[in-house]
Amino acid sequence: MKLTVDEHSPTPPFEQLRLQVLEAVRTGAVAPGDKLPTVRRLADELGLAPNTVARAYRELEQGEVIETRGRLGSFIAATGDPTRRQAQRAAAEFAERMRALGLATDDALALVSAALGIRP
Known part of the structure; x- marks a missing residue:
């Protein structure tokens, strides 16, 4: 899964990330158990503040789209769409x-x- 951020979009970057991950889950582009990049790595790749990526991950976790397993990282949740x-x-x-x-x-x-x- 390739995540991108359009800096000219009126949609905030954290929301762009959240929507891309959600769409990847819906379409089957990612499978339950797939590991997401670390917050720091994704922030570096996209030129974002780590807090922006962390917010997207936090909202995805609250929506049961992903699960965080402590030091192991964040993964696509096994609970379905x-x-x-x-x-x-x-x-x-x-x-x-x-x-x-x-x-x-x-x-x-x-x-x-x-x-x-x-x-x-």
């Missing part, structure tokens, strides 16, 4: 709430379609 997991959790919570409100399935699906901007 965190975006899909979080979406499944949100869908289950939505379904539970719709049932609690007594909404019919068709009405709940119409609400989701409208929220996603899907026209019937």
Whole structure:
């Protein structure tokens, strides 16, 4: 996985890194257990402050995309695609709430379609 930072982008560098790692996980470009470069090494390669890379790694770890194993380094987590997991959790919570409100399935699906901007 080759990480880059566009210095002309309005997106902060830590967020660019976070999004690239997340996309690599989603597409399968990296596999669970793959080791990431150390914070210091990646910061040196990209000309960034170590704190910038550390922030990206911290946010990826909070999102369960990577796991840090102390002195061994940071690795792609073995828990699967965190975006899909979080979406499944949100869908289950939505379904539970719709049932609690007594909404019919068709009405709940119409609400989701409208929220996603899907026209019937």
